[in-house]
Amino acid sequence: xxxxxxxxxxxxxxxxxxxxxxxxxxxxxxxxxxxxxxxxxxxxxxxxxxxxxxxxxxxxxxxxxxxxxxxxxxxxxxxxxxxxxxxxxxxxxxxxxxxxxxxxxxxxxxxxxxxxxxxxxxxxxxxxxxxxxxxxxxxxxxxxxxxxxxxxxxxxxxxxxxxxxxxxxxxxxxxxxxxxxxxxxxxxxxxxxxxxxxxxxxxxxxxxxxxxxxxxxxxxxxxxxxxxxxxxxxxxxxxxxxxxxxxxxxxxxxxxxxxxxxxxxxxxxxxxxxxxxxxxxxxxxxxxxxxxxxxxxxxxxxxxxxxxxxxxxxxxxxxxxxxxxxxxxxxxxxxxxxxxxxxxxxx
Numbered sequence: 469x470x471x472x473x474x475x476x477x478x479x480x481x482x483x484x485x486x487x488x489x490x491x492x493x494x495x496x497x498x499x500x501x502x503x504x505x506x507x508x509x510x511x512x513x514x515x516x517x518x519x520x521x522x523x524x525x526x527x528x529x530x531x532x533x534x535x536x537x538x539x540x541x542x543x544x545x546x547x548x549x550x551x552x553x554x555x556x557x558x559x560x561x562x563x564x565x566x567x568x569x570x571x572x573x574x575x576x577x578x579x580x581x582x583x584x585x586x587x588x589x590x591x592x593x594x595x596x597x598x599x600x601x602x603x604x605x606x607x608x609x610x611x612x613x614x615x616x617x618x619x620x621x622x623x624x625x626x627x628x629x630x631x632x633x634x635x636x637x638x639x640x641x642x643x644x645x646x647x648x649x650x651x652x653x654x655x656x657x658x659x660x661x662x663x664x665x666x667x668x669x670x671x672x673x674x675x676x677x678x679x680x681x682x683x684x685x686x687x688x689x690x691x692x693x694x695x696x697x698x699x700x701x702x703x704x705x706x707x708x709x710x711x712x713x714x715x716x717x718x719x720x721x722x723x724x725x726x727x728x729x730x731x732x733x734x735x736x737x738x739x740x741x742x743x744x745x746x747x748x749x750x751x752x753x754x755x756x757x758x759x760x761x762x763x764x765x766x767x768x769x770x771x772x773x774x775x776x777x778x779x780x781x782x783x784x785x786x787x788x789x790x791x792x793x794x795x796x797x798x799x800x801x802x803x804x805x806x807x808x809x810x811x812x813x814x815x
Contacts (some may be wrong), residue, residue, distance in 0.1 A: 478702035490603040497523050500560050500573040507573070508727065511580045511760065514547040516573075519562060519571075528563040534577075553577050553761045554705065554722025554729055569781050572811060579726045579762035583755070585815040586767040590695070591796060592809040598777065600625075601802045604649035604658070604691065604735060605789035608671070612789065612798070617656050622646030624658055624667075626674060629807065630800065636674050648690035648735055650698060650714055657698060659688030666715065672779075680715035690736035694758060699743060705731040707743065707761070721761035723754065730754075730763060737788045737797075744797070751785045753799075767812055769799065776804045 499522065503515040519530055532539040532546055534556050539546040542654055550556070558573045596602075601622075604615035612629040622640040627633065640646050640660070647659035655677075656669040665690060668678035682688065685702035692699050697718070698710040706720040723730050723745075733745035733754060742764070743756040751773060755765035769785055776782070781804035790797055791809075800807040 492570040493606050494569045497521075497564075497569065498560070498562050498571050499524060500558060500571060502558075502573070502575070502707070508576045508578060508680065509548050510578055511553055511762070512547065512549055513580075514545050514600075517541070517546045518544065519560060523591075524620055525564040530563070531561045533559045533561070535711075548577050549551075550577050551760060552721050553579060557762070567709070576724075576729060578724045578786075579760075579764070581764075582726045584757070584765040586765055586812050587815055588767065588769060588772075588810040588812055590808055592812055593775075594629055594798075594802050594807045594809065596804055597632060597634065597805040598779070598803055598805040599781075601783070601786040602735075602800055603647045603802075605787040605798065605800070606649055606651050606652045606737075607789050607791050607798075610791075612791065613649060613651060614787075615646045617646045617661065618707065619643060619645050622660075624669065631741045636671070638674065638676065647688045648692075648701070649692050650691040652693045652695070652698065657691055659691060659700070661689070662687055664688075664802075668715075683717035685717060685720075689734050689748075690745065692736035692738040694738050696743075699736055699738065699758065700744065701733040701736055702733075703731065705729045707733060707736075707756070711727075714753060721759070723756055723763055724763050725763050735786050735788055737790050739790050744790075746786050746788060749784055753779075753788060765814075772799065772808060773801060773804075775808075776801070777807045779803070 476512045499520040501518045501520050527635050556575050556577050560577050562570050571757050601617045603617040606613050613628040614625045614627050620642045624638045626632050626636040643659035644663050647661050649658045654671045658667045664682050666680045670677050685708050687702045689701040700708040705722045708717045708720045732748040734748045735746040737744040743758050745754045753767040754763050781803045785801045787800045796809050798809050
């Protein structure tokens with residue numbers, strides 16, 4: 469009887485040890501080592517890379533990938549030639565003994581250069597509805613379209629920008645907080661902030677024809693488009709790509725400087741491969757590469773708010789629209805009584 473008990477006990481120990489080795493964590497065997505033990509790198513930067521072999525396994529080969537793209541190893545170095553920037557996962561597939569295992573390391577790939585600095589020159593001033601909590605602006609065929617926020621006051625407007633006259637208006641439900649808009653293929657797309665829903669309007673009839681739900685992006689902030697896809701900001705470092713037909717999210721970029729990942733892109737405008745984005749709660753605007761997410765420039769709009777009428781509900785700069793015929797930008801703010809036509813100048 470004792471012999472049977474001992475044999476059974478020994479079998480259980482062996483089974484436990486076998487299961488343990490079969491579930492060995494990758495990190496207990498190998499670790500990715502990068503030059504200087506750093507985790508922040510620049511786009512196109514070349515760095516030394518290696519594998520720390522903790523258990524002295526016989527390594528046959530190592531393959532490195534980011535976003536599913538294999539990185540070429542030359543003389544023990546890899547180069548971060550990535551299309552998109554931001555938070556990334558570097559994966560090493562280690563082929564050792566008669567098996568292979570994947571290990572990962574969290575890194576950030578940042579912009580290669582600091583943002584250029586810009587200022588502005590005022591060309592014209594136009595009247596703007598002082599009660600408009602501006603969330604979105606866009607020109608189409610010389611007409612200004614504006615989305616306003618605040619629960620109980622949100623709307624979509626068609627505006628004569630020269631006089632500030634509201635030509636047509638659709639009010640949102642009192643529970644809805646209007647946000648950014650964009651116009652594409654005969655339709656106006658409008659976001660709400662935290663309601664998780666967007667609206668689609670017929671541009672010509674100026675009436676609502678559809679709604680859509682958000683995906684991974686939890687909030688709605690700004691919209692713009694490049695003729696093929698819609699860009700959507702959500703208050704984080706991400707700018708999402710929306711399919712204009714289905715409004716489904718089909719990827720994103722992350723906005724980064726040469727020093728850090730940066731969030732707070734608000735109202736958006738697209739021009740020549742760049743996204744112009746108001747910085748939330750700041751009198752400034754980012755110029756973002758629409759492919760990589762690199763913040764290539766920052767426009768300082770300091771001083772504009774001092775040129776509008778002071779009142780209790782006066783709020784921050786918000787709203788940017790490019791006028792393609794005049795080739796100028798129009799900017800305003802929340803509850804500002806003026807809208808400014810400006811020329812952007814590099815310092």
